[in-house]
Amino acid sequence: MAELFSNLALGFGVAFTPINLLLCLIGALVGTLVGVLPGIGTIATVAMLLPITFGLPPVGALIMLAGIYYGAQYGGSTTSILVNIPGEATSVVTTLDGFQMAKQGRAGPALAIAAIGSFFAGCVATVLIAVLGAPLTKLALAFGPAEYFSLMVLGLIFAVVLAKGSVLKAIAMIVFGLLLSMVGSDIETGASRMAFNIPELADGLGFATVAMGVFGFAEIIRNLDAGAEMDRDLVQQKITGLMPTKKDLIDSAPAILRGTVLGSILGILPGGGAVIASFAAYTLEKKIAKDPSRFGRGAIEGVAAPESANNAAAQTSFIPLLTLGIPPNAVMALMVGAMTIHGIVPGPQVMTKQPELFWGLICSMWIGNLMLVIINLPLVGLWVRLLRVPYRMLFPAILIFCAIGVYSVNNAPADAIMVAAFGLVGYWLVKHDFEPAPMLLGFVLGPLMEENLRRAMLIARGDPSTFLTRPISGVLLALAMLLLVLALLPMIRSKRDEVFVEGET
Amino acid sequence: MSDAPSHAPVKSIMPKWVRGPQDFVGGLALMAIALFALWASSDLQGMRGFSFGAGTAPRMFAVLLLGLGIAVMVVGLMTEGAHLATYAWRGPLFVSLSILSFSLTIRPLGLVVSAFASFMIAALGTPETKWKETIIVGICLTIGCSLLFPYALGLPLQLFPRFLVQ
Numbered sequence: 238m239a240e241l242f243s244n245l246a247l248g249f250g251v252a253f254t255p256i257n258l259l260l261c262l263i264g265a266l267v268g269t270l271v272g273v274l275p276g277i278g279t280i281a282t283v284a285m286l287l288p289i290t291f292g293l294p295p296v297g298a299l300i301m302l303a304g305i306y307y308g309a310q311y312g313g314s315t316t317s318i319l320v321n322i323p324g325e326a327t328s329v330v331t332t333l334d335g336f337q338m339a340k341q342g343r344a345g346p347a348l349a350i351a352a353i354g355s356f357f358a359g360c361v362a363t364v365l366i367a368v369l370g371a372p373l374t375k376l377a378l379a380f381g382p383a384e385y386f387s388l389m390v391l392g393l394i395f396a397v398v399l400a401k402g403s404v405l406k407a408i409a410m411i412v413f414g415l416l417l418s419m420v421g422s423d424i425e426t427g428a429s430r431m432a433f434n435i436p437e438l439a440d441g442l443g444f445a446t447v448a449m450g451v452f453g454f455a456e457i458i459r460n461l462d463a464g465a466e467m468d469r470d471l472v473q474q475k476i477t478g479l480m481p482t483k484k485d486l487i488d489s490a491p492a493i494l495r496g497t498v499l500g501s502i503l504g505i506l507p508g509g510g511a512v513i514a515s516f517a518a519y520t521l522e523k524k525i526a527k528d529p530s531r532f533g534r535g536a537i538e539g540v541a542a543p544e545s546a547n548n549a550a551a552q553t554s555f556i557p558l559l560t561l562g563i564p565p566n567a568v569m570a571l572m573v574g575a576m577t578i579h580g581i582v583p584g585p586q587v588m589t590k591q592p593e594l595f596w597g598l599i600c601s602m603w604i605g606n607l608m609l610v611i612i613n614l615p616l617v618g619l620w621v622r623l624l625r626v627p628y629r630m631l632f633p634a635i636l637i638f639c640a641i642g643v644y645s646v647n648n649a650p651a652d653a654i655m656v657a658a659f660g661l662v663g664y665w666l667v668k669h670d671f672e673p674a675p676m677l678l679g680f681v682l683g684p685l686m687e688e689n690l691r692r693a694m695l696i697a698r699g700d701p702s703t704f705l706t707r708p709i710s711g712v713l714l715a716l717a718m719l720l721l722v723l724a725l726l727p728m729i730r731s732k733r734d735e736v737f738v739e740g741e742t
Numbered sequence: 743m744s745d746a747p748s749h750a751p752v753k754s755i756m757p758k759w760v761r762g763p764q765d766f767v768g769g770l771a772l773m774a775i776a777l778f779a780l781w782a783s784s785d786l787q788g789m790r791g792f793s794f795g796a797g798t799a800p801r802m803f804a805v806l807l808l809g810l811g812i813a814v815m816v817v818g819l820m821t822e823g824a825h826l827a828t829y830a831w832r833g834p835l836f837v838s839l840s841i842l843s844f845s846l847t848i849r850p851l852g853l854v855v856s857a858f859a860s861f862m863i864a865a866l867g868t869p870e871t872k873w874k875e876t877i878i879v880g881i882c883l884t885i886g887c888s889l890l891f892p893y894a895l896g897l898p899l900q901l902f903p904r905f906l907v908q
Binding site for chain 2: 403454459628640644654656
């Protein structure tokens with residue numbers, strides 16, 4: 238326990254330096270700003286703002302990125318409540334009651350409760366990371382290459398199972414990502430792989446390039462498809478009375494608590510935990526409510542619970558990343574990319590070798606959440622005005638901003654072309670209902686998986702059964718198998734049903 | 743959404759026995775990618791004894807992707823699924839052109855010219871663009887970026903055309 242406090246003290250020491258506080262603030266503000274802009278989700282926001290953090294020192298860069306991340310999340314819920322457009326998948330359920338509240342002229346309390354709930358959840362999750370960090374790290378140090386490989390397989394399967402849409406296609410996307418990560422030079426032999434003697438490919442595909450193309454640019458192109466003037470029935474009346482009433486607070490307090498617990502648990506699980514968490518929290522509230530019919534008509538619990546849950550999950554999803562080095566979702570995959578660019582190998586050694594980075598990041602998350610509550614609520618009016626900016630003016634600006642950003646990473650014009658190419662790839666993927674998020678996860682994990690696979694095989698003298706006979710690795714793989722079967726069973730069954738129901742699409 | 747009425751002509755491209763064209767084509771494309779990767783990594787060394795060569799992992803993933811591509815395609819064949827979505831040409835074309843022009847001009851012409859020109863090209867991506875406001879926004883953005891990137895973020899970007907600076 239004493240160790241925990243000394244660790245937290247170290248963390249706050251790092252996070253409270255003026256420069257880091259400033260970076261945290263800028264990150265949270267910029268994240269909210271971009272997150273509020275219509276048609277740009279969390280992943281795209283983080284991907285697009287990634288390059289501007291490259292010039293910073295590692296701790297500052299990660300603090301800023303984390304700020305961007307939860308800022309974008311916060312921005313997402315703002316749009317859900319005010320314009321009925323979920324800024325991201327995790328705020329989808331917030332629209333149900335949040336927008337209804339806004340229509341009733343209670344947008345202020347809805348936003349306030351979302352912020353308060355998020356902040357409370359953030360506090361709990363921060364403590365949870367601090368408590369769970371050390372034991373999990375010890376566990377991770379006992380892992381050999383075989384265990385790591387199996388853990389990554391499990392993580393990827395989790396991501397697939399919890400993702401929406403077809404399991405088969407999600408797996409295909411992961412493998413596509415793995416394959417893309419093979420481009421470039423081989424770590425061990427230095428042989429050039431699938432680079433076709435193109436100098437720009439010799440180092441492999443850039444992480445920022447792929448992420449920004451597949452998420453940022455593809456999203457822009459897709460939005461253009463839908464017609465730049467998206468249907469935005471903005472709440473026109475002035476937002477009055479920001480503060481929730483006493484009754485609101487009493488109603489939402491238990492919901493916030495339940496949402497936080499649920500979110501924290503689901504967030505640790507790999508694979509889009511935050512999305513599941515918000516849905517699960519909403520369903521739970523509706524189930525245990527005395528009068529479920531209030532939901533969907535502006536029940537404040539329907540805003541409080543999912544917003545707390547998704548924030549808790551968003552933060553606890555840092556646990557697998559920081560302790561095991563395995564990103565549980567696409568945003569965390571972006572964080573891995575950022576860490577790698579700064580020369581930090583995510584994993585258990587971060588905590589032991591760079592404690593100031595680990596604890597500084599954790600404490601800055603708490604500070605960032607606090608900042609969001611204090612700063613954003615008064616700024617709601619500004620965010621609303623931002624929502625009125627038409628997309629036709631917005632998208633070229635975002636595009637050019639991204640182009641400059643990606644160019645400045647390596648000062649390589651070819652990188653910008655690659656982003657455009659991956660933008661088209663991403664557009665194609667979306668058109669064929671392939672999820673780009675698993676692809677990015679595969680792309681990030683590819684080199685790690687290959688390395689561990691190679692080492693494990695070498696240690697076992699080429700005997701692949703090592704993955705099954707080593708107990709931890711075997712259990713992890715068995716779990717992955719079980720999950721996959723559980724996920725595929727209903728799909729096979731429903732597909733068969735679809736065959737019988739002719740023409741029902 | 744504008745893609746609802748245009749389903750009919752697209753549907754006729756696919757033979758009748760393809761019941762989920764979206765997955766069918768998607769699967770075929772994945773197979774093509776996998777085969778291409780297999781070909782591209784065919785010159786790399788494979789297993790040496792029990793240690794992996796440079797080509798082992800790429801080929802492994804490519805074979806996996808090939809299998810999954812076949813599976814997706816078969817699903818598209820066997821089960822009723824979505825039709826091919828319609829592609830818009832305007833958005834993708836001008837977005838790509840804009841980036842292309844940016845990357846070709848940023849070195850010789852510098853940030854100011856390049857960013858503004860690319861902004862204008864990108865704005866062609868939607869028919870709703872109103873030119874007067876676009877030019878104003880473009881100028882503001884160019885000024886903003888010229889201040890943000892080289893000064894605030896300290897990135898080594900050249901602002902003006904090379905022939906003017908020298």
